[in-house]
Structure formats: structure tokens, C-alpha cells
Amino acid sequence: MFVLLALLPTMTQGYLVTLLTDILRYAVLTVAWVIFSGPTGYMSLASAAFYGIGFYVAAVFNGPLPFAVVIIVAGLVACVMALVVGALTLRLKGVYFCIFTFALTLLVNSVVLEIERVVTGTRGRFVETESTQTAYYAMFIVAVLTVIMAVLIRRSRYGLALQSIGEHEEAAAHSGINVVRVKVLTFAATAIVMGMAGAIIATRRAYIDPGIAFNLDTSFLPVLMALFGGMANLVGPVIGAAVFTYIGELLLTRFPDLYMLIFGVVLILAILFMPNGILGLAQTTWAKIRGGRRAPA
């Protein structure tokens, strides 16, 4: 699978590579979102803020600096931003945290817009572009890094700490877990790859403005993709991202007028009939086939 994905641009070109880059981008965003929000239950809508800041890093530095360095800088800037935001907001619980991260995205959007107005006097910026293949490979590497990070965290004591926080935060603190630090560091670590993904996509855009960079879809789609795929393990979010991106693409090209309508209906049906995502559905079906009547209800 990995080899196939790694060699793909040599075998085909154009549209498929672009589509796969898009799928990988959403896989990065979704898996990164699940690393933090999955076990802790803190629903973050700040993905767009970290992703969008990557756009701006690319706009400012790509060209003067090598592409690889730009990606790393984007990751670091997003990380610092997440550290600050996390330290301020991760004391908030539940819906308050969710709303705050949502507001943060709007705030960053407005602030960047205002800075651009004052400093450059223009709304948008041009970005030094990279080829489809370069962008694909860069995204592929970031996706691999994201999955490695997810696996390492899940398997470590750090993953157990995150899960404890989600299950009972107070008990976790009294068991000796430094809950604030664990939450802030994980939040910041996942922001790194989000910022990197942003920097890569920006180089395929040529022109960006705050509305494009901080598009709220980037905050909501990973959440929906994670729900769609199922969060019990890491395969779910990846499948969710792939299927979701492909369906979206298909609808957009075949039924451009009805795109949003059909998409919405598909999503509602998915949530109603697949409460544990595609993967959950697959597991239940498999259990039914194998276990006959002993399958869990």
C-alpha cells in the first residue's frame, strides 16, 4: 500500500495525483484531529487556524527559502500558536473549549486580514508554486509522519494518559497526571502537521487570502470525516478521509448544483445508520457473518 502510494506519480499523472494529494491532506488533518480530540473528548475546531497559518508561512517564505524548510517552519509556527492557544483554553471544558477554538479561527482570520490591510494594503498574496508531484510527495511524507505520531502516542503511556483524561479528568489529575501539560503538548504536536499540510497545499494555490487560508471547512471536515470513518482505531479516520474526499469530489464534478444537498443527505444518513463509522459498520457486519446469531447486538 505504502509502496504503491510512494510510486504512484511515476505511474500516472495529473488529476489522480492531485486527488490523492487532497485525500492525503484530509487524512493528515483528520488523523491529527483524532490524536488529540479522540481520546480526550475535547472537540477542537481550531484545525483551520493552524492549517491556515501554514498557508501564510508558505506565502511569505516559499521562494526565498527551500520548500522543505518552509514546511518545517510552517509546522513550528503552527506549533507555537497551538501552545499559546492551548495554554489559554485547555482549562475550559466541553462545549466552551469547542466554541473558543471556533472563535479562535474566526479571530485569526480577522487579524490576518487586518494586518494585510495595514501592512501590504492588499487582500491576498501570491505563493511561489511547486509542481503537483513535489506537493504530492511532501504531503505523502507528512501523512506518514502523522500516522507514525498517532501510532506512537496510542501505544505509549502518553496515550494512556490522554485516554484517562477523556474518561475522567479529575481522577486522572489525582492519579498523578499533569493534565494541563499532556493536553497542551498533544494539542501543539498535532498542530505541527496541520500547519505543514497548509504550507504544502498553499503552493498549489498560487493565490491565497484569509478567506481561503482560514476556511472553516478545514475545521469541520476533519471532524465529520473522523465520525464518518469511526474513531476506534487509526484506520477509521484514514478511510473516512479518503471516502469522504472522493464522494465530495465525485458529487462536485457530476452534480455541481446539487453537491451540497446530496452531500448533506449522505452525511445525515451516515451518522444515523453508522454510529461507529464505516469501520464500525464493517466490523459489525463481519461479526454477523462469522458469528451468526452470537454477534453482539
Next chain:
Amino acid sequence: MHLLEGQGVTRYFGGLAAVSDVDFYVDRGEILGLIGPNGAGKTTLFNLISAALKPTRGKITFEGRDITPLPAYKIRRLGIARTFQTVKIFPHVSVLKNVMVGALFGTDRYLSSAEARKKAEAAIEFVDMGPFKDVPAGDLTLAQQKRLEVARALASEPKLLLLDELMAGLTPTEVAEAMGDIAELRSRGITVIMIEHVMQAIMAVSDRIIVLDYGKKIAEGTPAEVAANPKVIEVYLGEECHA
């Protein structure tokens, strides 16, 4: 030097003094009982010691060190572990992992996973939960969940254990078992402060008892002294008169 000492510990909730100017101490190897009517401030005092709450006034020292400003996780790592009146477990995680959280994070020392697992298993054995090791904690009975909390607290080998109504809701047989466990804790050198409403149990195992009422300490002494104290008798038997 006392192991744990509180001076003038006070906590207000709005205008209400839940704990009011309470002095207390516990010495190494001692079992201290904390009793009083409902709402007397016993659990609040535990919350103040374990830093679930900060005192409005007063100072708490542990091994001579002022722990009043420390956050909950640091207090746990210093060696003060607690259980909760209403159980606070990680319901979707196995018993073993619940206890491993205590073993891994309840100490400043770095443990390998294998070491932590060994300690967790020993703690689980201590509370006789061996057969339930792989069961999700949420599937256990209340009595088992309480024992799980004790195991999670013990897994990091604390110096001081705070037990909040461990015996509430247990059958007489289970109470007897729990009393045996507490006696064994003492033989291992663990100091215990326990809140309990099961009088027969707390009178039997405590070395010393503090009685709280409306947030104030009204009596302190050996079980026999406390039982004979007229104020205590009034608080417990005279409750009806106030109604």
C-alpha cells in the same frame, strides 16, 4: 515532625464555611478516622489535602514541606493518594490499565512499562481483584470499583492514603474484609486517613479520631474518648432535636 499537618485550614463556599479553622495532623503509621454528620466538611477536607480545592486560609504541610500551593498531580507524586466518595474511575479502560495509570504517573520516578505492570498487578492482587484484571472498569459492581480505586491509589506506593467512605454500601462481609485490608496497610507502613460512617468499623481500626460538625473540629482523641465525649453524642444522637 508530623507526616501531614494542617493549621487553621479554612474553606468557604460563598458565605458558607465548609471547613472552618481546622487544625489536624497525622503521624507515620497511624490510622486517623474522620467522622461527623453529613455536610460536616469531611470530604471538603480531603479535597483540600489532595488539592482538588484550594483552602481559603490556612496551611497544609507534608513531611515538613508546605504543599498548599501545589496542584493535585504533584501532591499525588509526593505520596498522598486518595479514593473518592463517589467512585471516579476510567470506565472504558480495563482494571489493569486503570491501576497502571496510578503506577506510571503517581510517582516522580520513571518506571518501565513492565515495572508499572508488575506494581499494578500486585496492587490488584492486594484488593483481590486478580480475576477481573482485563474487565473494563465500568462493568464492575460498585464494591469492586471502590476496591479498584484503592488499587489505583496503592499502585504508586503512597506514604499517605486518604480513603473516603470506602465501606459505604458494602455488605457486612465486605466491611470485615475491608477492615482486614486496612490493618494490612498499616503493617506495610502506609499511613491512612479515613472518612467513614460505619461506626463499628472506624472505631475498631482507628488509632485516633477527629470529629467534624458544621466545618469545625468538635472533638479529637482515641475511639473510646470520642465515643464518650458529650459533644459527639449530642451531634450524633441529638440531631433529631434540631429538626
